[in-house]
Amino acid sequence: MEPSSETILEVGAFYELLTAQLESAYGRRHPLWIRGEVAKVYEKSHLYLDLVDAGSTASDSKRPVLNAHSWASQWAVLKRRLTADGVTLTAGTVVNVFGYVDLYAPRGTIGFTVTEIDVAGLLGDVARRRQELISRLQSEGLLDANRQRPVPSVPLRIGLVASPKTEGFNDFTGQLLNSGFGFVISLVTTAVQGDAAPDQIVAALAALDASDVDAICLVRGGGSKGDLACFDDERVARAIAKCVKPVFTGIGHTGDESVADLMAHTRAITPTKLGEDLVSLVAGWRARRLVLPARRVAQASSALLDEATVYAGERRRTMIFAVRDRLRGEHRQLGSTRQRLDIQASYVVASATQQLLSARQLLAAYDPTRRLAQGWALVTGAGGEVVRSLAGVRQGEVVRVRVSDGSFQALVEEKNGAS
Numbered sequence: 001m002e003p004s005s006e007t008i009l010e011v012g013a014f015y016e017l018l019t020a021q022l023e024s025a026y027g028r029r030h031p032l033w034i035r036g037e038v039a040k041v042y043e044k045s046h047l048y049l050d051l052v053d054a055g056s057t058a059s060d061s062k063r064p065v066l067n068a069h070s071w072a073s074q075w076a077v078l079k080r081r082l083t084a085d086g087v088t089l090t091a092g093t094v095v096n097v098f099g100y101v102d103l104y105a106p107r108g109t110i111g112f113t114v115t116e117i118d119v120a121g122l123l124g125d126v127a128r129r130r131q132e133l134i135s136r137l138q139s140e141g142l143l144d145a146n147r148q149r150p151v152p153s154v155p156l157r158i159g160l161v162a163s164p165k166t167e168g169f170n171d172f173t174g175q176l177l178n179s180g181f182g183f184v185i186s187l188v189t190t191a192v193q194g195d196a197a198p199d200q201i202v203a204a205l206a207a208l209d210a211s212d213v214d215a216i217c218l219v220r221g222g223g224s225k226g227d228l229a230c231f232d233d234e235r236v237a238r239a240i241a242k243c244v245k246p247v248f249t250g251i252g253h254t255g256d257e258s259v260a261d262l263m264a265h266t267r268a269i270t271p272t273k274l275g276e277d278l279v280s281l282v283a284g285w286r287a288r289r290l291v292l293p294a295r296r297v298a299q300a301s302s303a304l305l306d307e308a309t310v311y312a313g314e315r316r317r318t319m320i321f322a323v324r325d326r327l328r329g330e331h332r333q334l335g336s337t338r339q340r341l342d343i344q345a346s347y348v349v350a351s352a353t354q355q356l357l358s359a360r361q362l363l364a365a366y367d368p369t370r371r372l373a374q375g376w377a378l379v380t381g382a383g384g385e386v387v388r389s390l391a392g393v394r395q396g397e398v399v400r401v402r403v404s405d406g407s408f409q410a411l412v413e414e415k416n417g418a419s
Contacts, residue, residue: 015105022110026101034112036066038093045072047079047089047114054094068097070114078117088229133234133259142241146265149246152214153285155278159208159216159245160187161201168192168221168271172250175275181282186213192220197230202239209243215278216245218260219271222252231258240264250274372404390415 009017026032036051047070052063070078082089089095096118102111137143158176162169164187176183188204191197201218208216218240220228230236231251237259240247246265250273251258261267268274364370368378379387380400387393397412 012105015103015108019103019105022101022103028100031098031100031115033096033098033118034066034068035094035096038089038091038095039065041089041091043075045075046070047075049089049095049097049114051095051097051112066112067109068099068112068114070099074115078114082117083227130232130259133232133237134262137237137241137259137263142238143262145241146243146247146263149244149265151246151265151281153289154282155214156182156282157184157212157214158186158278159211159213160185160219161190161204161208161216162187162219163192164189166192166221168219168250168252171221172217172219172271172275175272175279179279179282181279181286183278183282186211191230193223193227193230198233198235201230201236205236205239205243205247209245213245215248215265216243217248217250217274217278218264219250219274220252221271228258231260233259236260237263248274248278369404372402375404378402390417 024030034051035054037054038049039052040048040050042048049068049070051066051068097112097114098116098118099112099114102113103109104111134143160169160172162172173185176185186208188207190200190204192201205216205218218231220231228251231249240260240263247263248266248268249258249261249264250268250271251261252270257267266277268277372378378401379393380402381387381393382398385392387399393399393412393415395412395415398409399412400407401410
């Protein structure tokens, strides 16, 4: 068939014709829904997606590929909705997109401009994959693994996985540091949202599990589902199950529990509540093991003291009465003894007086002065010794002679013995 000048089109004209045909059937005024699996995703200010038939594989060389994109102004609105609902477009996600066909003539490519994304469908897919993960963990016996770990009676050494200087971090640590108990916090800083968060959380859990902490706390303040998506990550769930230390979570959820919450030993609804729960554990131990026994000891001691006080009072009264009676008895005894002593003393004095009188009379009978008055004389030698015989003096010796009214000296001229 020979071409005529009327049937030959320039390339540009051909694309104009093709664009007109596409616009009339699938253009901006005739948008449609397309379902596909995300094969590649790239985001800068715009969003670029490669969509393939759901269920096709990369090894399928004939699988159809649709180059879809969402321009910056429209993608900013869609991204906020997806983030708020915790949805992230990743390879393998099956998505329903709404938009229209466009043709880019300089490259000769047909594209698809996305103006809407079926969030409900994506949420259903996310929920399905989340439930599949939970079922898989449960079938492997991992869902309750950390709940079997014993919690120390006094968990004061706390390992903390968190981002410092955030509201959740401050709420949690404030409860511990203001409790009055000696909590020691070992912090491992991690991201708690974003693509890097799961790997950092896993590493932090492993590091704290190998340390000497009593419990590990995973803390994050509230946020959207997208912000909290890392806590639904399978890597984080398995890391919690592997921990030999009990893992506590305090994640401020706006919706359902995360997979991390389900895997944890203990879950609190907020970081503040988790801090309160730990303080309550220590306070409960203190009440049971210290305060209550001390109160019992105090009560028993008080009862003993009361009993001892009553006994001491009774003994004091008994002693007072006994001492008073004894003093009265002793007073009577002293009175009787005094009377006996008075009588005895009078008798002794009288007897002594009589003996003294008799002695005086006896001494008076032998008083030398009486003899001298009767005419006797007392002769003493030169040395004052009494002359009792002739041998006591020598002839020519001067002696002293005492008579009743005085004395005089005499010279011994002669000694005459008894005839």
